[in-house]
Structures are given as structure tokens and as C-alpha cells.
Amino acid sequence: MKKLPKLGFLYLDYVLRFFDKSNFKGWPDKIETVTYHWKNDKNRFIKEVKRKKIDVLIGNIPATAYDTFVEISKELPNVRFVPSLETQFSNKSKENVTLFCEKYNLSVPYTKIFYNKEKGFKYLKNKAKYPQIVKRSYGPSNYGGYYVHKVDNYKEAKTLLEKEKYNPIYTQDAIDLKFSGDIRVMLIGHKPVCAFWRFSGEGQWITNTSQGGSMSYENVPMNALELAVEASKAAKAEYWACDIAIDAKTDKAYILECATAFAAFPYIRDWICQYLMWDFSNGRFPMPHVPLFSWEELGKIDSSLLRTMRHIGFSKYKPSCDGTYFINEPKDKFKMEIAEPSLPSDVPASIAPEKLPIAKELSKNAIRDNLEINKINLNCASLTDLMTLHGMEEDLALEISEYAKNNVITDSSDLLELESIDEQVLKTWDENLDDMRVDINTADESILKKIKGIGAKLAKNIFEFRNKNKGIKDLDQLKELEGIGKNKLAQLKSRLKIGE
Template sequence: MPVNKNTLPKIGLLYLDHVLRFFDKSNFKGWPNKIETVVYHWGNDKDRFIKEVRQKKIDVLIGNIPATAYETFREIARELPEVQFMPSLDTQFSNKSKENVTHFCEKYNLPVPKTRIFYDRRKGKRFLNNATYPKIIKRSYGPSNYGGYYVHKVDSPEEALELIDKKKYYPIYVQDFVPMKADIRVMLVGHKPVCAFWRRPPEGEWLTNTSQGGSMDYSNVPAEALEIAVRASKAANAEFWACDVAVSYDDEYTILECATAFAAFPYIRDWIGQYLMWKLSKGQMPCPHIPMYNWEELGKMSSSVLRTMRHIHFSRYTSYSTDTGETFTRMGEDNYPIVNTRTTHEEEWPSEVWNFQDNYPRTESIAAPTDNLKVMQAQDLGLEEAAPVQEQE
């Protein structure tokens, strides 16, 4: 059935100066209409940006918003009620900061390491004085994805207080230290896991970030990790999502990070584009068929090959019969069909309530990383880590 071009919404890709682009037009292969782009230039650019979106008659604005622009874009979204942001600003709530991830997980009863967040430094210090150790202290907000650079393990109150005084992180974000075998990155499209891998720390170390010398592998990702990631994706109502799940030595699973922004191979971005076209065309364009555990097979290839592969397509059934009856997926199991996300109208995480960082009166004057218009680093996105750069077609 040919696609009726007139029934399709007008798509715009949302870009920001100095920020790596998650999507390229080539991820939307087959979309029959022109795809617009709108670039946010930072600084005092809100009104011009809004004007451009209106002028281009964009119905759906697709893209990830980095932490430092998040609050500005919540304002922009309010001024453009007729424009659908995809993912929605509510879905992107977790992109802004680690404290938001914590609030999100707590609301939806998703397992996280025990975490305390202090906007009042005196209370934070009192807590650190009486806490049990080791603890993890992190910078909650700011250009992220330095692969553990802003994550510190402290073993005593003295060490914790010294760190707090030196780093001036605001708020104070403290977490129980989870002795873990490894963590697992799960990527999802339409709430279906499409890629998952272990990230293991180097021998004798605790940081699992692969940019810090850890290793990754794709085999036997436990079902528990996939299940938690699916629950988080559904709670966030995310068209696409990634979740880092820690696996402790006693096999407890907790979420460390989750976001719509993450480093993904280009073929995964193609799948996301295909999913979004299916959704936006109301089924006129096909939903991608992505077999479970495909990563166990694709992961056998070198990452330099995976970085260049595009538009990987799996057919649903083989057109010829096989005598072994072998299926592609592990035991043929697939408990996670790709599903549509909900369209929401009310704000779930309004900034008046949830932007503690700017709303909370300071008790000590400290340099706070709250200037959300300031241009931060190029990789100021959620779960990026040595992001595979997208080839443009």
C-alpha cells in the first residue's frame, strides 16, 4: 500500500550547535516528504527558534535535548503546544541529571542503589558524618558522559567531606557503593530490547565505563536486566531508551543511569527512525522487525564493522524451509514485541515542581553549574561514551 503523503505530519529534526547529532535524515530512509531541520544556537535564541519551528510548520520535532538546554526546552515546549516533541520533554526528564533519574526510578518503583540528594549542604555534611562507608559521590548535573570522571568512591567521612569541599558539587548526590561484577547497557526501541552488552571493569577496579579501559561483551545478558530496562522504558513512555543496570556480586540488579540519549551504532539509529516513521505514519510504513538477541549474532563482528553497517533488515520468516527448524533467537523466545508509545497531554514533571536545582534557595553561595544557556561540551548528552560517530549518507 503506498503511503498517503498528505496524511503525514511534518517532521523536523532538532539540533543544537556544538552538540553531537543523534539523528541524521538518513535514519528516516523512505519518508516520502521533506524533513526539516531546526538548529538551536544557545544564548538568547529561544524566540528565534520558536519562530523558525512555526514558520516551517513543523508538527513533530525529533531529537535529544542535552542537560544544559533541558529547562529552556521545557519552556519552548510550553510555547509550542501544537508541536509534538519526540521523545517528549517528560520522557527526556532523566536526560537532565542523575537526581532526575533517581526521582524517576523512585516514582516508578524501579530498583536503584540507595541514594540521598541534598540541596542543603549543611544537611548533606551531617549525613556524610554519620553514614556508613564506602559511598559513591557523583556530580548530578552538567556535561555528562565523562565515563566516570565525576564519580568518586569515598571510604570515610573525612574523605567524603574533603571531596565535597573540593568539588563543590551541587546538589550533594550520595549513593551506596554497589560491589558489582559488571553493568549491562540495554538499548530499547518501542520498549523492546534491541541491543544489550556487559561492561566489565578492568581487573581489580570498580569503574565499568569502557572509556576507562573496561571491556564489553554481548553474550548471555540475563533476563532480569532486560526486564528492568523494559519496565523503565515503559515508565518513561520512551520511543527509544537506554538503561545501565548494575549487577552486584549477590545478583541484585539496580539502575545506574537511563536516558534517551546514548551512544548507538548507526544501524540502531536506523531502527529507531523506522520505528518513528511507523508510529508517525500510523502504520502506513512498516514497523521494523528486530529479533531478540540479535546482538549475540551482530556482536560477533568487530565494532569498526558495526559502526559502518546501515539499514540492517531482518525478515520475519525465512522464505524457504529449513530442515533443522532452527530459529534465529535464543530458543525462539520473544517476550517483548515492539509496541507503540502513548500520546500524553499533561506535564508529568513540571519544572515548577521538579527543577529543584534552580528553585531551591541556596544555603551557601557556591559556584553552581546552573547556567543552562551556557554552551557546554560537545558531548553534553545523556549516556554517551566514546560515541560512535554517525556516518552521513
């Protein structure tokens, strides 16, 4: 009997972990864990994979680490990445989704991508058909609909892009959504195992459930499933998800998003891993049997209960001999099947940039170097801003937002008061955070007293001292105040400043 491969979970610090040992029920051997720690951790990571003699690394790679893991995979030619780096190409950016769909002739809304801002604005002013959907193409936490905007005219588009500074300008013709919703399809081995409508909330247009949308598992149209299967096969994906729009007038299906990284109930992750065990073992483990449209029945279960259900199974019906002629079991149009091995040529790098069009004059390296990072001030950051930080989840973003309402944050270390945050987390955020020190000459007493290490009494003294001296020209002047010595002054200098 052929030896089973050595499995390993690919984890990254501060990134949601999709699988663990519990999903691989029945796998007889130890499953290793290798965690990438960011910040030039490539060589150590490669050595650990080799030392543990891992044959298969399982895990999704976030957009911000994609290029690094392309390099890592080249250093580990005998290790199978699941999903493959080629399959995860669409995870990296909205632009990559478009490139992927272009290469494989998959239906996608009419899309324009511009690295030249002037050309982008010219198109939006003179040629675009409104409404347009403007998306941020690159960046961490690029899911949940937080960086997808609907604009009804050129003025709105220009205002949005000047504020957000998205590079490239990625804009699509808006699809007139049937039932004001789109469809999420999840697939394993190219077979749909779950699909549902997502409807926009009251007064909203975006359908993401994290932003108030609702769901229905009923009456998902066949052409949405067929398009999702076509995309999954093109990506050679072991598991896959598509967001699909149905045009209200024509009933044509369009891919809005597709990726290997998606939210799923635990029982779906169990099915994925059961499928992977079947794949890795050459059939020693059974392939999961998931009847088409079974999601309609599972969707009737309360979601709070459904989230706790694990290892749900279906058996194939085998009638007794006297009932054979009376069984009319519906035929399943799709079969779960093995995903073909990926090749470097699967990645759609061969698409001519001008076909999209992307400005010819910028090389890929120049594009990456020119990406602007918007610095975040935690005191006034929106939830959308907070979601751009590495590994940020909605609950933590809400916790930080609530903390900022009651405190003035002058340094990221202030957040160490929150249980969910440690110094390692803060290190990954440093380059994205703005200078949050408070201008001592403009802050009123109520602001000063909320700064860590100051308090009401010292805030009052600083405020009165500033007014008496008609402003403070040098923070060293604070030594004149009672109780401020060398150490206290150093602390204040890390939290206060003069001018912008």
C-alpha cells in the same frame, strides 16, 4: 490516505547530533532542520519552527537546555517533541533519575540527596555505609562517568566534596557489582535491541568504555532486560537506555542511569528512525524486526567494522510446509510497541523532597541560583574539567590539553589556532573560564616566551626589566622597553596582570 507529518531535526550548536536524513531511509518528504544557538535564542527558534510548519521535532536536549525547552514546548503546543520533554526528564540530572525511579517504584541503589551541605556531611560521617558512590547531579557533559566517584570512608568523601563543590550532594550506596561490571540496555518501543556488559579496566572500578572499560554481549541476564523495559514504559519512551547493576550476592537488578541520550552504533539509530517512521505514518512504513539477543551475534563483528554498517535488517522466518513441524524458533518475550503520549503529570514533581531527602528550606529557584560554577584555567585543566564545557568531546579535550602543554593560554582566543574551534564555540565557554592572564611578577622567562605575542626576545627583555626594577607595579612601565608602543601595550595588558 492520511498526510504524513512535517518532520524537523532539533539541533543545538556544539552538541552532538544523533540523527540525520540518512537514518530516515525512504521517508518521502523533506525533513527540515532547526538549530538552537543558545544565548537567548528562544524566540527566534520558536518563530523558525512555526515558519517551517513543523509537526514533529526530533532530537535529544542536553541537560543545560532542558528548562529552556520546557518553555519552548509550551509555546509550540501543536508540535510533538520526540522524545517528549517529559520523557527526557531523566536526561537533566542524576537527581531526576532518582526522582523518576522513586515515582515509578523502579529499583535503584539507596540514595541520599542534600542541598544543605552540613546535613550531607553529617550523613556521610555518621550514617552512610561505605563505599559510597558520589555523583555530580547537574551540569553539561554529565556522561561518560567523568563525575562519578567511589569513596571508601568519610575523609575521602569530605575531601572530594570540598574540592569539587558539588551541589547538591548526591550519594548512593555502592552495589557489589556482579563480575565487576554493569549492563547497558538499549530499547526501541520498549523492546531491548542491544545489551552488553561493561567491565572495569585493570586497577579501575568504573565501567565506562571511555575510561578504559571493556564490553561483552554474552549472557545478559533477563532481569536486567525486564527492569529496563519497565523503566522505558514508565518514561513512555520511543527510545531509551538504562545502565543496570546486578548485585553479586542477591542477583537483584538496580537502575544506575537512564536517559534518551546515549551512544549507539549507526545501525541502532537507523532502527530507531525506522520505528519512528512506522509511528509517524500510522503503519505505512514497517516496524523494524529485531530478534531478542541478536546483539550476541552482531557483537562478534569487529567494532571498527560494526560502526560502518547501516540499515541492518532481520526477517521473520517462514518455514515451508514440510518443515513446519521441525522449527523450534525461540519465543521473543518482548514486543516492540507504540509509546504512549506523554503528559505533564508524568514528570515526578509531586514527590515530596524530604522523602529523598532534599532540604526543605530551599526552593527550586534558590537551588538553581546557588549552583556554583567552577571556573576553569585551560593551562592546568584536567580532561574531566574540559569535558564540562558546552559541546566538548573527548578528541577536542585531548587537543586542547596537548596545546596547553606547549603554549601558555592567557585568553580563550588563543584556541582559535585549533581547527575545531571558532568564536561561537568560545562564546559559550566564556562564563566558565577563569582569568588566565599571567602575573608578570612571578612568571619566569620560559613562561613569558610561550605567551602569544611575546616570544623569546621580548620575554628576555621583560624578565631583565622586572629584575632590574625589583618588580613591576604598573603595566604601563612596559612602555619603557624598546618596541612596545600603544598597541603592543594594549595587547600585553590583555595577557599579563599584576598579582592575583
